[in-house]
Amino acid sequence: MAELEAGATGARRPRPISPHLQIYRPMLTMTMSIVHRITGAGLYFGMLLLAWWLIAAAAGPNAYANFEWFMGSLIGRLVLLGFTWALMHHLLGGIRHLVWDLGYGFQPAEREMLAVATIVGSIALTLLVWVIGYFAMGGLR
Amino acid sequence: MSGPRHNDMRTPMRRVRGLGAAHSGTADFWHMRVTSAAGVLLTIALVVIVISLLGRSHAAVVQILGSPIVAVIMLLFIVNSIYHMWIGMQEIILDYVHEDKLKFLSLMANTFFCFAVGLASCFAILKLSFGV
Numbered sequence: 360m361a362e363l364e365a366g367a368t369g370a371r372r373p374r375p376i377s378p379h380l381q382i383y384r385p386m387l388t389m390t391m392s393i394v395h396r397i398t399g400a401g402l403y404f405g406m407l408l409l410a411w412w413l414i415a416a417a418a419g420p421n422a423y424a425n426f427e428w429f430m431g432s433l434i435g436r437l438v439l440l441g442f443t444w445a446l447m448h449h450l451l452g453g454i455r456h457l458v459w460d461l462g463y464g465f466q467p468a469e470r471e472m473l474a475v476a477t478i479v480g481s482i483a484l485t486l487l488v489w490v491i492g493y494f495a496m497g498g499l500r
Numbered sequence: 501m502s503g504p505r506h507n508d509m510r511t512p513m514r515r516v517r518g519l520g521a522a523h524s525g526t527a528d529f530w531h532m533r534v535t536s537a538a539g540v541l542l543t544i545a546l547v548v549i550v551i552s553l554l555g556r557s558h559a560a561v562v563q564i565l566g567s568p569i570v571a572v573i574m575l576l577f578i579v580n581s582i583y584h585m586w587i588g589m590q591e592i593i594l595d596y597v598h599e600d601k602l603k604f605l606s607l608m609a610n611t612f613f614c615f616a617v618g619l620a621s622c623f624a625i626l627k628l629s630f631g632v
């Protein structure tokens with residue numbers, strides 16, 4: 360229609376306008392999408408932590424003691440907990456992307472299921488890793 | 501995809517190469533998939549290694565991290581993750597930063613960061629392995 364009219368008058372066809380993000384009702388799948396990006400960015404800077412650990416180990420006992428002191432502090436533990444959760448969430452979110460790349464999981468119910476599995480799974484895996492971690496250290500310290 | 505159109509501004513060579521505006525075609529897209537697939541295994545391996553080192557003395561950590569199999573897995577994890585996050589952060593920057601100077605500065609900072617963190621981590625592993 361618009362095309363015909365525009366053609367007839369020789370005017371430019373109006374460009375289609377699509378509503379921006381805020382217009383849509385927030386949904387779990389949208390949230391998971393942005394959380395995947397946020398956890399990716401968090402892990403990006405979290406790689407500094409891994410670098411610090413390895414350099415401290417290579418530098419010697421004193422540097423390593425400093426690293427251990429920081430990781431044993433409340434802030435250190437919180438940062439590490441955050442890193443663990445981000446890693447688990449991004450890992451599961453990434454597997455979800457790989458499932459989509461293979462062509463599965465696009466039905467509405469499947470999408471919702473994958474989103475719920477990602478959030479529940481990431482929390483469960485984080486707890487599991489920390490419980491095993493504390494066991495490996497010989498209990499709570 | 502379609503044959504030559506009268507309004508196609510590209511030369512035949514550009515059309516044949518099919519690399520588009522980024523000059524690298526779908527390479528980033530594909531490399532993101534490769535590093536993600538590898539990342540699944542390597543992340544699980546990293547978590548296992550870290551847990552097994554918790555609470556150990558510095559000397560023990562040095563010895564285990566420097567042993568060949570652990571060191572190679574760590575190097576794989578580092579190189580894979582750094583390349584993955586280099587492309588990933590570039591994608592984020594291109595999505596949100598549109599002002600030219602700031603965009604190129606951010607892209608450069610991303611490259612510097614990834615090379616610095618990656619090289620430092622790999623260097624540490626190699627030093628632990630060769631025990632210098």
Ligand code: HEM
Pocket residue numbers: 395396397398399400402403406449450451452453454456457532535536537539540543581584585587588589591592
């Ligand atoms: C420490 C490790 C990791 C870091 C630093 C990291 C970092 C990032 C960053 C910065 C992005 C860009 C985010 C975006 O474009 O929205 C990203 C995207 C992605 N990551 Fe990771 N990542 C890591 C591990 C993993 C793992 C283990 C997987 C495995 C499944 C994975 C799968 C993905 C996928 C599939 C994307 C693309 C998402 C998309 O296309 O929207 N990542 N990652």
